[in-house]
Amino acid sequence: MTPYDEQTLSFDIADQPRRGVLRTPKELAERAGLLINLAADCEQSLDGECFRIVPEIFLAAGHRVATFDLPNHGPRVNEYGAGLDGWAAAVRAGTDVFADIRETGTALIDVCLQQGSITEGAIVVSGTSRGGIAALHLMAAVPRIVAAAVQWPVTHLPALREFSGTSDNAIVQRANAEALIPALAGRHVFVAIGSVDPRIDAVSCHRFFEQLDASSGTVKPELFTGPGATHAKSCDPSIPRFPMATAYDASAAFLLSCILRVS
Secondary structure: OOOEEEEEEEEEEOOEEEEEEEEEEOOOOOOOOEEEEEOOOHHHHHHOOOOOHHHHHHHHOOOEEEEEOOOOOHHHOEOOEOHHHHHHHHHHOOOOHHHHHHHHHHHHHHHHHHOOOOOOOOEEEEEEOHHHHHHHHHHHHOOOEEEEEEEOOOOOHHHOHHHOOOOOOHHHHHHOHHHHHHHHOOOEEEEEEEEEOOOOOHHHHHHHHHHHHHHOOOOOOEEEEEEEEOOHHHOOOOOOEOOHHHHHHHHHHHHHHHHHHOO
């Protein structure tokens, strides 16, 4: 494990507390970038069994890593519940959790900028599953983010069992990845997804990628795909698993190359 210093970042959004975590390697790269990695709460996003792969690669390369608690995760569980059930209940009640994600991520970046923890032009974001759609929302909201890598991301919310029957919900329609394409087109986006994924619907994810590709000019999104299942627990156990660790490695390589490209 690469030695690093860890800092808890406390800030407010509309007088409501938010928590972020910033890790700085003991030996910084000459032009140190910042990765924001999203999956659930701060602990899972940075230390989860698979979620930690990209952050660990960034720290080893001398770059800072940060995250924040997603709505309804960790200390942010509220009256709507925890996890995706909490997101869905909040949305059905008229609370836009995706606006919350954009605002919290933007505020985290501002805090890091204020304390000199960001090299301009070297901010990237990564996210897995629900963290994937969160990462896409953050990139769409923050033009200074130069690249995003998402692993088997949620792209069409009604495909999730928690969001069943919400196709006509205005918040859901604004939050689906397809609605973000105008803000993502022509930017560096990497999508990893297997051929099978009933949990988030691989077909919807591939369709989002195709639409993003068609809307992009010189800078095209990149797709890492192949046979096998992502979100394998929701699949027939006879279906081979997609090489998820390799996909995380490829995500990290893509993001690091984007930092070097703009240096």
